[in-house]
Amino acid sequence: MPQQGNTSGLAGITAGETALSTVGKEGLDLTYRGYSIRDLAEGASFEEVVYLLLYGILPSRTELDRYKNLLLSLRDLPAALKTVLEQLPPTANPVDVLRTGCSALGTMEPEGEDRDAHAIANRLIASFPSMLLYWFHFHRSGKRIETRAEAHPTVADQFLFLLRGEAPSSLHVRALDAALVLHAEHEFNASTFTCRVIVSTLSDFYSAITGGIGALRGPLHGGADEGAMRLLERFSTPEEAEAGIRGMLEKKEKIMGFGHRVYKKGDPRAPIIKSLAKQLAAEAGDRTLFPIAERIEEMLLSEKGLYPNLDFYSAVAYHFLGIPTFLFTPLFVISRASGWAAHILEQRANNRLIRPIATYIGPAPRPFPKLDER
Ligand SMILES: CC(C)(COP(=O)(O)OP(=O)(O)OC[C@H]1O[C@@H](n2cnc3c(N)ncnc32)[C@H](O)[C@@H]1OP(=O)(O)O)[C@@H](O)C(=O)NCCC(=O)NCCS
Incomplete structure (x- = not known):
């Protein structure tokens, strides 16, 4: 089928098939293996969603309990990986810490006959929070934390417990769990497509x-x-935010957390995370940040016709969960690792090397001048 409109950045180009998720024909919805994101965010835990993505079905209660126990047993880090994490600079970007941790683990527990793709997917999903928070505490206070946290059986619970050193409330666990569900999978986004391109070469x-x-x-x-x-923190009242955003739009600056390549009439995940952010703001007695966020949302819609994407109110929710801003993107890694893993399995099941072609816009063929002639 011929592609319509501006296809730069591969916009609107169909680059393959997937049974994992879809934004629907109109680009208005999101389902994971046919289940609505609203139902999953409300009724399923992150572990259930990971199971659904990796194994293709929703787990029964027994399967879920077994799966949670498996992930729990995979939380501990090898001593050599702890040493690597200790050697990284305290000033490192924590996303780089996870990128390095993943690569380092690949040298210690490589893929092979005794370790298949599902085993590695589970190992990475279970150990990313451990890597991140081991590095975080070691460089912040010199503490070598125990990452297994047996009393905190879910990823959301473990993450908040390891971060704070005390048991999180059930509201906080539920909110982070739903945020992880919302971030888990999103069709052929840039990072997922990157994963598929890499495994399409039969890489590991x-x-x-x-x-x-x-x-x-x-x-x-x-x-x-x-x-x-960082944008939200620049303003102390909704009026200040309105003036600041107006100035940014006049200078044609991008407002982070707004707009989307696929959802042009609103991101279906945004109202879900907004409602969680609102509950967390109310619990914290906030009268500043949430109203500022809402004013920015109103402005972007009226001035530019742009809707918030998942990231905008995720930032607000994470802030009220007491998560430092520089750990927001690593949390995205922890969740999206499940979607990436499922896409890797799917790509491998029906692989063909991904190798598109380019429209050449360089010089026409010309004579080659020898070094002394230039
Ligand atoms: C997500 C994003 C990269 C999508 O990009 P895209 O599909 O290529 O859309 P475009 O950049 O072509 O945007 C179309 C128009 O809306 C404007 N626009 C899009 N997002 C904008 C934003 N966040 N702030 C201000 N203007 C924005 C563009 O400037 C462009 O305006 P123009 O036609 O006057 O040049 C883009 O919306 C963006 O940069 N958003 C901010 C980053 C972000 O939140 N990313 C997370 C995505 S989940």
Whole structure:
């Protein structure tokens, strides 16, 4: 079928098939393996969603319990990886810490006959929070934390417990769990496509995930939530925000957390995360940040017809969960690793090398001058 409109950046180009998720024909919705994102965010835990993505079905209660126990058993880090994390600079970007941790683990527990793709997917999903927070605490206070946290059986619970050193409330666990569900999978986004390109060369699992992390890191993709938070923090009232955003739009600056390549009439995940952010703001007694966020949302819609994407209110929610801004994008890695892994499995199941062609815009063939003639 011929492609319509401006296809630069591969916009609107169909680049393959997937049974994992779709934004629907109109680009208005999101389903993971046919289940609506609203139903999943409300009724399924992150672990159920990971199972659905990796194994193709929703787990029964027994399967889920077994799967959670498996992930729990995979949280500990090898001593050599702890040493690597200790050697990284305290000033490192934490996304780079996960990228390096993933690559390093690939040298210690390589893919092979005794370690298949599902085993590596589960290992990475279970150990990314451990890597991140081991590095975080070691460089912040010199503490070598125990990462297994048996009393905190879900990824959301473990993450908040390891971060704070105390048990999180059930509201906080539920909010982070839903945020992880919302971030888990999103069709052929830039980082997922990167993973598929890498495994299409028959490269290994860790290389694909490492590449995916690199692609996610940029502010036009996974880094937008941190950009949104830094923007929100610049204002102390909705009126100040309105004036500031107007100035930015006049200068044609991009507002992080708004707009989307696919959703031009609103991101279906945004109202879900907004409602969670609102509950968390109310619990914290906030009268500033949430109203500022809403004013920015109103302005972007009226001035530019732009809607918030998942990142905008994720930033607000994470802020009220007490998560430092520089850990927002690593959290995205922790969740999206599940979608990447599922796409890697799917690509491998029906692989063909991904190698598009380019429209050449360089010089016509010309004579080659020898070095002394230039
Ligand atoms: C997500 C994004 C990269 C999509 O890009 P895209 O599909 O290539 O859309 P375009 O950049 O072509 O945007 C179309 C128009 O809307 C404007 N626009 C898009 N997002 C904007 C934003 N966040 N702030 C201000 N203007 C924006 C563009 O400047 C462009 O205006 P123009 O036609 O006057 O030049 C883009 O919306 C963006 O940069 N958003 C901010 C980063 C972000 O939140 N990323 C997370 C995505 S989940």
